[in-house]
Amino acid sequence: MNSDTAQVDDLQLIALPSAVNCTDLFVRFTLSEWSLRPMVEETSRAACQLVAEKVDDADPKAPGLVTVRLLVSGDRLVVEVDDGTLVAHALPLPAGLTGSSVPLPRRERRRSRAAERIAAEQPVDDGAEIGHEVMQRILYGLNRDHD
Template sequence: MQPSSLNLAALPTAVSCSRMFVRHTLKRWNLPDQIDPAELIASELVTNAVKATGVTMPNPGWGDLEKVALINVRLAAHRDGVSIQVWDASLEPPVQPAAGAAAGAEGGRGLFIVRAVARQVGHFYPRGGGKVVWAELALDAPVPPLPRRAAKTPTIQLPLPDPDLLRKVLAGLQRL
């Protein structure tokens, strides 16, 4: 399966858009069991990317949106897993959950949740700049290869010769 990606403005609405993108893509890839955990991971990673590079105020004005950053969400299915990657323009490493973080705190547990759901989590800095934070989900069964269609040989049915029709065509051509 070809990887699939989506560019989004780094705004709070990117979280719900990324969830829809993940749901649609995994349905198309026939991986319905991965939808819920992949949506959770994508929403946490996108939330962190928006906090790192985007506009987080509830009602931004046009001036606040003038130079809004982009983020990129990418999904890839491998033989035994699905990876979710989120790129943002920040060079700051992802915020790791603090040991013994307050249970009532509203934020700061995004990567903790991702680590609890995913098989692997990490980040890297691509040559083009910014950072990519990624997580990989394990598949219960390997991703089957896409079926190949058998090549069809074209079959052309030529009409049987019709002597009367041929005489009429010849007579019409001769009159010209």
């Protein structure tokens, strides 16, 4: 992210066909939140095409992760898709807009009240990690639904 970048949002997905639909939802939500609704259709088409290409190239028996990133930088909106090899597509912002003039939300990393209540009731093991075996079972279960 360079100094001209005003906002970034990303989503990590498993390289399965469902990633394309998730990408569409992610783009629609993010651009609505960023007040860039006129760019939704074109941006969604570009992002979904890039993700579909990554999904097509992925090994269906062991799909990897795909990161979809949207960023407003200078006078353009950039779609990046990365699975180890980064591809990007830049779209011009509507006339008269720059990254600094787009009314962007600023998010705080904050838990919901329900999450805070649950956390208070249960001790958290900060050293816990998802093991390789657990991840393999998750990926196998997701992949099994698409065979």
